[in-house]
Amino acid sequence: MSAPYLTRETGTIRKKWKGRFPVALLYPNTYPLAVSNLGFQLVYSLLNRQDRVVCERFVYPETPGPLRSLESARPLGDFPLVLGSISFEHDFFRLAGMLAAGGIEPYAAGRPQRVAPGTPLVVLGGAAVFMNPEPLAPFADLMVIGEAEPVLPDLVRELAPMVAEQAKRHHMHHALASRPGCYVPPLYRFSFSPTGVLDAIRHPATVPARVRKVVLERTGTASHSMQLSPDAELGMYMTELGRGCSRGCRFCAAGFIYRPPRLWSREAVVAALERRPQGVRRVGLLGMEMAESAVLDRIAGYLRDNNCSLSFSSLRADRISERLLCLLAASRLKSVAIAPDGCSERLRRLINKGLTERDLLQAARALVEAGIVHLKLYVMLGLPTETEEDLDEFIDLVHTLRERILPGGRKRGRVATITLSVNSFVPKPWTPFQYVSYGGLAPEAAMADRDGSRSVMALRQKIRYLRRGLKGIANLRFRADRPERVLQQAVFSRGDRRLAPVLLAMGSGGRSFRRAMREQGLDSWQYAIRPRQRDETMCWQILDHGIRAGYLWQEYQKAMQEQQTKPCDTARCRRCGVCNAFTAP
Numbered sequence: 001m002s003a004p005y006l007t008r009e010t011g012t013i014r015k016k017w018k019g020r021f022p023v024a025l026l027y028p029n030t031y032p033l034a035v036s037n038l039g040f041q042l043v044y045s046l047l048n049r050q051d052r053v054v055c056e057r058f059v060y061p062e063t064p065g066p067l068r069s070l071e072s073a074r075p076l077g078d079f080p081l082v083l084g085s086i087s088f089e090h091d092f093f094r095l096a097g098m099l100a101a102g103g104i105e106p107y108a109a110g111r112p113q114r115v116a117p118g119t120p121l122v123v124l125g126g127a128a129v130f131m132n133p134e135p136l137a138p139f140a141d142l143m144v145i146g147e148a149e150p151v152l153p154d155l156v157r158e159l160a161p162m163v164a165e166q167a168k169r170h171h172m173h174h175a176l177a178s179r180p181g182c183y184v185p186p187l188y189r190f191s192f193s194p195t196g197v198l199d200a201i202r203h204p205a206t207v208p209a210r211v212r213k214v215v216l217e218r219t220g221t222a223s224h225s226m227q228l229s230p231d232a233e234l235g236m237y238m239t240e241l242g243r244g245c246s247r248g249c250r251f252c253a254a255g256f257i258y259r260p261p262r263l264w265s266r267e268a269v270v271a272a273l274e275r276r277p278q279g280v281r282r283v284g285l286l287g288m289e290m291a292e293s294a295v296l297d298r299i300a301g302y303l304r305d306n307n308c309s310l311s312f313s314s315l316r317a318d319r320i321s322e323r324l325l326c327l328l329a330a331s332r333l334k335s336v337a338i339a340p341d342g343c344s345e346r347l348r349r350l351i352n353k354g355l356t357e358r359d360l361l362q363a364a365r366a367l368v369e370a371g372i373v374h375l376k377l378y379v380m381l382g383l384p385t386e387t388e389e390d391l392d393e394f395i396d397l398v399h400t401l402r403e404r405i406l407p408g409g410r411k412r413g414r415v416a417t418i419t420l421s422v423n424s425f426v427p428k429p430w431t432p433f434q435y436v437s438y439g440g441l442a443p444e445a446a447m448a449d450r451d452g453s454r455s456v457m458a459l460r461q462k463i464r465y466l467r468r469g470l471k472g473i474a475n476l477r478f479r480a481d482r483p484e485r486v487l488q489q490a491v492f493s494r495g496d497r498r499l500a501p502v503l504l505a506m507g508s509g510g511r512s513f514r515r516a517m518r519e520q521g522l523d524s525w526q527y528a529i530r531p532r533q534r535d536e537t538m539c540w541q542i543l544d545h546g547i548r549a550g551y552l553w554q555e556y557q558k559a560m561q562e563q564q565t566k567p568c569d570t571a572r573c574r575r576c577g578v579c580n581a582f583t584a585p
């Protein structure tokens with residue numbers, strides 16, 4: 001199945017194997033998603049930049065069949081080092097399944113001592129891993145905590161001779177455990193109380209009690225697409241404007257785990273844009289939500305001067321300047337997403353989104369008048385304290401928005417449309433909402449909802465309520481997720497290592513989530529519904545993101561009082577502690 005994909009891909013790296021150290025790079029989802037993932041592309045290129053390394057990709061097979069590398073169709077058993085890049089919790093079980101399908105002993109504890117092809121060292125990394133490594137921890141010999149650039153090239157350089165000398169696995173574990181950004185799960189023991197709450201984390205005195213993440217401080221060339229394919233989910237040349245986000249939205253894990261927010265220099269962004277292959281004109285920018293209007297304007301100017309069109313996944317409604325609108329219009333962009341995220345102005349204060357109804361209405365009108373007549377709106381249900389009044393306010397907002405955009409569409413001879421994407425809110429580690437329940441029930445009700453059914457029901461009812469309230473609006477498409485399915489993501493998101501057998505049963509045994517949980521004697525309530533206490537030790541605190549103790553709880557309290565927190569100002573602010581721990585540009 002790989003061959004047809006690679007015939008359409010540009011930027012594929014093929015190397016001869018002789019004399020080189022083979023590294024398998026796994027993406028636990030299908031090729032169109034893998035090739036759209038900038039982090040996955042980055043690791044592939046970083047490693048292949050080393051002459052002595054040959055790195056080949058494995059993606060999740062779309063049809064049953066043997067697991068083979070994309071580049072040379074070799075089996076996973078030919079590689080002594082296996083890296084997994086995991087961006088999302090819903091891919092966890094596929095990663096477990098890929099290891100098993102590739103003939104690799106899935107659990108690190110069960111792998112033979114000799115590291116070799118067939119009995120490889122398994123290293124996992126990616127955003128989902130440095131948000132919460134624990135559900136996948138039993139599968140990993142090592143986890144990379146943080147961004148790839150400052151860790152991975154040297155790590156692989158160090159591993160190659162160790163593997164060649166057939167160093168013992170447990171020696172490698174100890175040797176790697178004190179490297180910056182390296183977490184070696186087999187050296188840590190987690191114990192749980194009879195009620196299922198984490199009791200203690202034990203480890204040898206020679207390894208750190210917590211593993212501090214590593215971040216890229218600056219770059220001369222912003223990260224950008226290196227493989228392009230018409231099969232990619234996002235069919236464009238992607239360039240990063242920076243990493244992290246300065247806004248501090250309280251629901252967003254990326255906004256916390258990628259701190260400090262870093263905007264790359266204009267030169268670094270332009271250097272990345274100039275590396276696009278000849279003839280490629282469609283450019284996607286990542287990080288637009290953080291970029292100031294002036295920066296966006298300058299980049300917009302570059303793109304216009306170079307006959308490029310601009311695309312992006314979503315845009316902050318208060319970041320739309322005249323110049324940007326002109327570029328968007330010239331780009332013949334058909335649709336843009338704006339994300340109110342919270343149903344009401346009150347909830348947007350609670351989540352620290354900082355967008356008013358006025359911002360949203362103005363942005364929508366301006367976009368449609370510029371010819372971008374298809375708007376997508378993202379909103380979450382199940383936020384803490386959410387009530388029917390919040391939902392009513394949102395229904396009113398959509399009605400008003402529809403009225404405001406109609407004339408702009410008509411002027412252009414087009415029908416303006418709205419696609420509403422309604423998503424169940426998942427509380428994430430390292431956010432001020434890490435303490436709250438999936439489903440949005442009040443703490444007492446959540447404590448009693450032992451099988452999670454009331455939480456799921458509450459979300460379903462809210463979806464129905466919104467659907468009813470918006471019925472009859474012409475040219476409105478309503479899309480909602482299924483709360484019972486999102487419950488699985490909510491479990492994995494704040495999960496611990498007891499979930500590993502569940503992931504394996506789903507990934508290789510074909511079990512459903514519910515059945516796999518039942519077979520392991522685990523319940524969703526423990527992970528997804530149970531409100532967390534202020535003093536509870538969370539399993540993801542094995543990591544150190546530089547966020548000072550108590551900060552997330554404080555932010556949670558501010559949320560409950562609907563108080564706003566200012567955006568990051570890395571030059572002056574030391575509020576959360578990250579800018580003391582890391583150098584922000």
Ligand code: SF4
Nearest residue numbers: 568569573575576579
């Ligand atoms: S210390 Fe301030 S500027 Fe730095 S990441 Fe934290 S909140 Fe943002």
